[in-house]
Amino acid sequence: MPFQIHCDFRHTTHVVHGANSITRLPQFFSDKAKVLIVTDKGLVQAGIAEKIVAVLNDNNIPHALYDGALPNPPAACVHAGQRLYAKAKCNALLALGGGSPMDVAKMIGVVANNGGRINEYLGSGNVKNDIPPLVCIPTTYGTGSEVTPFAVLTNPKTQNKDPVISSKITPQAGILDPELSVGLPAGLGASTGMDALTHAIESYTNLLAGPITDGLALQAIQLIGENLRLAVANDYELAATENMLVASMLAGMAFTQTRLGNVHAMSHPVGAQFGVHHGLANAILLPYVMEFNLNARLDKFANVANALGANTDGLDEREAAQLAVDSVCELNQDLAIPTKLGEVGVKKSGIRALAKATMQSGNVTVNPRKTSQLDIETIFKKAI
Numbered sequence: 001m002p003f004q005i006h007c008d009f010r011h012t013t014h015v016v017h018g019a020n021s022i023t024r025l026p027q028f029f030s031d032k033a034k035v036l037i038v039t040d041k042g043l044v045q046a047g048i049a050e051k052i053v054a055v056l057n058d059n060n061i062p063h064a065l066y067d068g069a070l071p072n073p074p075a076a077c078v079h080a081g082q083r084l085y086a087k088a089k090c091n092a093l094l095a096l097g098g099g100s101p102m103d104v105a106k107m108i109g110v111v112a113n114n115g116g117r118i119n120e121y122l123g124s125g126n127v128k129n130d131i132p133p134l135v136c137i138p139t140t141y142g143t144g145s146e147v148t149p150f151a152v153l154t155n156p157k158t159q160n161k162d163p164v165i166s167s168k169i170t171p172q173a174g175i176l177d178p179e180l181s182v183g184l185p186a187g188l189g190a191s192t193g194m195d196a197l198t199h200a201i202e203s204y205t206n207l208l209a210g211p212i213t214d215g216l217a218l219q220a221i222q223l224i225g226e227n228l229r230l231a232v233a234n235d236y237e238l239a240a241t242e243n244m245l246v247a248s249m250l251a252g253m254a255f256t257q258t259r260l261g262n263v264h265a266m267s268h269p270v271g272a273q274f275g276v277h278h279g280l281a282n283a284i285l286l287p288y289v290m291e292f293n294l295n296a297r298l299d300k301f302a303n304v305a306n307a308l309g310a311n312t313d314g315l316d317e318r319e320a321a322q323l324a325v326d327s328v329c330e331l332n333q334d335l336a337i338p339t340k341l342g343e344v345g346v347k348k349s350g351i352r353a354l355a356k357a358t359m360q361s362g363n364v365t366v367n368p369r370k371t372s373q374l375d376i377e378t379i380f381k382k383a384i
Helices: 021-028 041-045 048-058 075-087 099-114 186-205 211-233 238-258 262-274 278-307 317-334 348-358 373-383
Strands: 014-017 035-038 063-066 092-097 134-138 150-155 160-165 173-176
Touching: 014 021, 014 238, 021 048, 021 134, 021 173, 035 048, 035 075, 035 099, 041 048, 048 063, 048 092, 063 075, 075 099, 075 150, 092 099, 099 134, 099 150, 099 160, 134 238, 150 262, 160 262, 173 238, 186 211, 186 238, 186 262, 186 278, 186 317, 211 238, 211 278, 211 317, 262 278, 262 348, 262 373, 278 317, 278 373, 348 373
Parallel strands: 014 173, 035 063, 035 092, 092 134, 134 173
Antiparallel strands: 150 160
8 A cells, every 4th residue: 555545735825936026025914914024133134134124114014023033943032032022012924034034933923823832832733823924035045934834943952853833834925036035145055955955855755745746846856956056156146046946935835745754854953963054964964865765766866867957868767866866966066065964063973862863753754765763873874
C-alpha cells in the first residue's frame, strides 16, 4: 500500500508580485486597522522598513513598529512583540523580512488571539482561534513563510526547534516586491536561495509528493537554477530577484502540503545547537542527503538534474540522477557556500546529540528512504 492514498491540496493566501508591489499593501487592511509591523533591526537600519512605513503613512493607516525579531527566534521575542501589540492596541499584523520576522508575526498573532504562552501551541492543531489579519512581505528567498501554516520556535534550553502548525496562522496575503530584495547581501541571498531549493527538492522527492506539488516544486527548482546565481551577482538584477521570490513562494506552497525530509530534520538541530544560519545548514547538508536518498528516487532526481539545467542526454537513469547531486554541489561552489559543516562551527563531538534531535522530527517519517539514527550519524560524519 502506498504511503498516502489521497492527495490533499489547500492554498488560501492572496499573492501579489512585481516591482513596487508594496503599493498594493493598503488593500489588505480594513479602514479600522492598526498594524504592528514585525521586522528586525537590520531591515530598520537598511531603510527597508522605512519604505513600508511610508506606504502606511501615505494611506493614513496607523501602525507601531516592533524590530525585535531574532534569527532562530526564542519565545522571549514573541512575547515582547505581543506585549507591544497589546499596548499599542493593534488589530492587524505586517511581517517584513526573512523567515524569522514572518514566523514571529504568526506567533504574536497566536498569543494575541488565544492567550497564554507560545510554548502551549507547539505541534499541530493546538491553535483554536484565527490570528489577526497578517500580510507578509518577504525580503529574502528562503522560507516561503508568506504562504505556509508553519512557524518555528527555538528553545535555547533544550537546543531544539519546534513548529507551530495550523491553517489558522497562514497569512492572508503575501507581497513579493523585488525592489526590497534586489540589494540583498550576496551571502544571505545565496543561503536563503539554497533554502528555497532544499524546500523544492525535498517536497518533490518525499513520500507525500503528488502531481500538484510536483508541478510547483519542479517549477521552483527550474527558476532557482536559472536565476539564483544572477540574483546574488550584483544589486541590480530585478527580474532574477523577482523570479527567486516567486520560486521561494512556489516551494513554500509545495512543502505546505508534503512537509520536507532529512535535510530539514538535520538542519534544525544544527541551527539550534550551533547557531548556524538555517539556509546555510540546508545548503551544506543538501547534497549529502540527496546522495543518501538517490536509490529511492532515481527518476525524480534525474528530473531535478534536468530542471537545474544539466545535460542528461545519453545517460542512464542513475547517471542522470547523480547529475542532480553534482549540480547542487556546483551551485554551492559558485555561491561560495562551504562544503562542510565543520567550516561553520559544527563539532564532531555533537554528532550523537544532533542525530538524536533529528530523529524527533516528523520530516524523517516522510523522507523517501527509511532512516535510522545510525544513518543520520553517518550522514553527519560525512558532512562535518
